[in-house]
Amino acid sequence: MSGNDFIALSPLLLLTGSSVLIMLLIALKLSHRNIQLSSLLLFILAFFSLFYEPDVSPHHIEPLLVVDRFAVFIMGLIIFSGLVVNILSYIYFEEKEEGPKEYYVLLFLCTLGACVLATSKHFISLFLGLEILTVGLYALIAYLKARHHNIEAGIKYLVLAAFSSAFLLFGMALIYLQTGSMEFSIIGRSLHSLPSLPPLFLTGLGMMLVGVGFKLAVVPFHMWTADVYQGAPTPVTSFIATVSKGGVIAVLLRFFIVIDGFRxxxxxxxxxxxxxxxxxxxxxxxxxxxxxxxxxxxxxxxxxxxxxxxxxxxxxxxxxxxxxxxxxxxxxxxxxxxxxxxxxxxxxxxxxxxxxxxxxxxxxxxxxxxxxxxxxxxxxxxxxxxxxxxxxxxxxxxxxxxxxxxxxxxxxxxxxxxxxxxxxxxxxxxxxxxxxxxxxxxxxxxxxxxxxxxxxxxxxxxxxxxxxxxxxxxxxxxxx
Structure with a gap:
């Protein structure tokens, strides 16, 4: 990798390293206050690393990621939201019965998954980012295990997220079968000369929209939303409403523009x-x-x-x-x-x-x-x-x-x-x-x-x- 690759990936690398560092601090048995302050400083560091991104954007990390100005903007919103949730989490979890230290590791991992979505230009990176985000959310939603609403909400999100991922993967497979590629730009070039969408591609895209629709909680894939919002801890609810939705919207917009799906x-x-x-x-x-x-x-x-x-x-x-x-x-x-x-x-x-x-x-x-x-x-x-x-x-x-x-x-x-x-x-x-x-x-x-x-x-x-x-x-x- 070149130096510019490291600069372009610096927010993602910092978020990844931050989750590992917080785990090490937890192993040293630091207090909740020290863990929270450390994670807050790491979020601030990750946010300020974005100011160096315009110097190298648009920068392609082949074949999975692209760091352009739009990706920097969305990552800025995502990391800023994670930072605010981090600040609000202390007074919420300090009085709770569960030890809240591992919560901050999950917060970093979910933020990382959303940032990967914002920079994705390939189905593989899209799916990896989505799974990093959702797997962390399973635990965050059910974090207060003493409350039955939290466990119920976590299980509902787990089942429906797994169900939607199956639709998403099958849709990707059909599109790959039609176009021979999973990279957005190559898929767009294969459709460029076609006056209409082939039935196989349209079926695959429809199944992908089902998977994405569950993540965005749009009708008719919205049935989990109220129960999960109500059951999750309030800071986690704000995280779901912002970070998880923003990353999915960003990759959806990029995909439609690259393949010129609006025609x-x-x-x-x-x-x-x-x-x-x-x-x-x-x-x-x-x-x-x-x-x-x-x-x-x-x-x-x-x-x-x-x-x-x-x-x-x-x-x-x-x-x-x-x-x-x-x-x-x-x-x-x-x-x-x-x-x-x-x-x-x-x-x-x-x-x-x-x-x-x-x-x-x-x-x-x-x-x-x-x-x-x-x-x-x-x-x-x-x-x-x-x-x-x-x-x-x-x-x-x-x-x-x-x-x-x-x-x-x-x-x-x-x-x-x-x-x-x-x-x-x-x-x-x-x-x-x-x-x-x-x-x-x-x-x-x-x-x-x-x-x-x-x-x-x-x-x-x-x-x-x-x-x-x-x-x-x-x-x-x-x-x-």
Whole structure:
């Protein structure tokens, strides 16, 4: 390998080495606090290693990986999300009965898997990255083994992830049978002269979409989402909602652009059907919930539908819209689940909507932060979520996809109800949530609140002045 190869792979190498180093520190029987601080420093180091990537991108590590500006952007979002989850995890796990040290090893491995997905240009690296991500998630979801909901959620995710991997592998095999290659670019060249997709290739691609659909939790592959979101520890839920979805969306977008899949109408029809069903079903199911985790779980189905709306046109603007919306969604969902993490107690997570009654009168700052995150998810003006949805609408209308744009607007209107229901609960009455005692670790509590406050500032800043993020997204966009 050349020096440039090592520079290009430095984030992946650092994440791999970090997981090994944390295992060695655990063997030395260091305390939870030392393990957490060490992992935090390693996440920061991995994040800052990305600043050297543009000097060598686009850089191909044949035949599996490519490190270009888009990969650097997605890896930045993934590692940043892992860093925030790491910070929030201390106050959540410190009071729990299980020893949380091994948790940080799994966190590094799952982040590594998502980063491999972001740089994949081959079916082998795609599958390896996906399995590194999902195998770590099995353990993370069921980490609090004393709670039966966690074990149930972990088993459900294990069974369905294995089921979806089988579909994914069989679809890859059919595409390999048709094209003779598993590399995206060679597959694209084999399809270049064809006016339509061969039946064998279309069948394989359909099976791959089933596998990817399970990972993204889009309709009709969404049945596991609410149970896993509710059963997993709250920091792990935020990790699933951001990191695992971001890596899969990145590799899906790269694959469709390389093979120029946007010119095949049967494929676009499949994606449009999934997007419309996800936006409608996700929002309607969220209306019926009284558990905040389940509300956010079903709303995530709708948000993945919005991302598919942005992906379908296949234009330069649609690529920018996907990147912008991913950034806004990551920041927003980390903020929302961060508040739930801080308010959780040793016995229970803060997931019942009634537990947020009169939160403003007990924790005014936390209530305002949570409200800003929910308003951004709803797409209210002056938030990053609004600009992201506007960007998606502009991309879809520019390409003439009026129907899916109309469904997006209707879905956003429906979603406004259940987001405002949580907000109204926080500002109503004067009873409700008792103040959580933080005497055992006030510094980590303060750091967590500061991080969430900074994320809230980003939500508002990108909603009021989106030009900076738009320029950033355009610089790091995926070339067509």
């Amino acid at each position: 095949f109408s049967p494929l676009m029809l499949m994606l449009m059907s999934i997007a419309i069903a996800s936006m409608i079903v996700g929002n309607l199911l969220a209306l019926q919930q009284k558990n905040v985790k389940r509300i956010l779980a079903y709303s995530s189905i709708a948000h993945l539908g919005y991302l598919l709306v942005a992906l379908i046109p296949g234009s330069v603007m649609s690529i920018q819209a996907v990147s912008f919306y991913l950034a806004a969604y990551f920041i927003t969902i980390l903020t929302a689940f961060g508040i739930m993490t801080i308010l959780s107690t040793k016995e229970n997570d803060a997931e019942d909507i009634e537990s947020y009654k009169a939160l403003f009168w007990k924790h005014p700052l936390l209530a305002c932060i949570f409200s800003a995150a929910l308003l951004s998810l709803a797409g209210i003006p002056l938030t990053a979520g609004f600009v992201g949805k506007f960007f998606i609408l502009a991309a879809s209308l520019q390409a003439g996809f009026w129907m899916i744009a109309f469904v997006l607007v209707i879905g956003s209107v429906i979603g406004l109800y259940y987001y405002l229901r949580i907000i109204s609960k926080m500002f109503s009455g004067r009873g409700g949530v008792p103040r959580k005692e933080q005497r055992s670790h006030p510094v980590f509590y303060l750091v967590s609140v500061i991080v969430l406050s900074l994320l809230t500032l980003f939500i508002i800043w990108f909603g009021v002045y989106p030009s900076g993020l738009i320029y950033f997204v355009d610089y790091f966009r995926l070339n067509m």
